[in-house]
Amino acid sequence: MAIKPSPRLALLLLLSHAIVAIVVYLALMPLAARLAIFPLILLSLLYYLARDALLLFPDSWRGISLDQGSVSVVTRDGSGFSGQIISTTTVSPYFAVLRITPEGHRLPVSRTIFPDALDAGEYRELCVHLKFSQ
Numbered sequence: 686m687a688i689k690p691s692p693r694l695a696l697l698l699l700l701s702h703a704i705v706a707i708v709v710y711l712a713l714m715p716l717a718a719r720l721a722i723f724p725l726i727l728l729s730l731l732y733y734l735a736r737d738a739l740l741l742f743p744d745s746w747r748g749i750s751l752d753q754g755s756v757s758v759v760t761r762d763g764s765g766f767s768g769q770i771i772s773t774t775t776v777s778p779y780f781a782v783l784r785i786t787p788e789g790h791r792l793p794v795s796r797t798i799f800p801d802a803l804d805a806g807e808y809r810e811l812c813v814h815l816k817f818s819q
Contacts (some may be wrong), residue, residue: 687748691802697736702730745798751814776815
């Protein structure tokens with residue numbers, strides 16, 4: 686399954702970071718602390734937009750291949766890895782949070798996949814496979 690850039694994820698990232706910036710602005714903390722937090726919010730937004738929504742980084746996921754309880758991921762730079770789907774993977778009609786423990790690693794990696802990042806049939810296939818693999 687080929688993963689495409691997701692405008693829905695980009696919009697959600699923009700909205701969530703804007704809400705956080707507003708909350709920090711309204712918080713009762715010194716001005717210096719607020720001014721120090723705003724660049725961190727902006728850097729977070731830029732990083733996740735580039736990596737997950739626009740797929741610009743070399744380690745951005747560009748394709749996934751599903752097997753029995755396992756998954757292979759291909760990144761933008763052509764490298765890839767395989768791993769096991771873990772039970773905390775979440776599936777809904779609106780998005781899927783794919784959590785994988787890569788082979789040889791202890792900590793899982795996660796990506797949120799929205800329906801607009803895959804073709805309609807592929808997203809449906811992903812959801813069905815993930816629901817029954819848990």
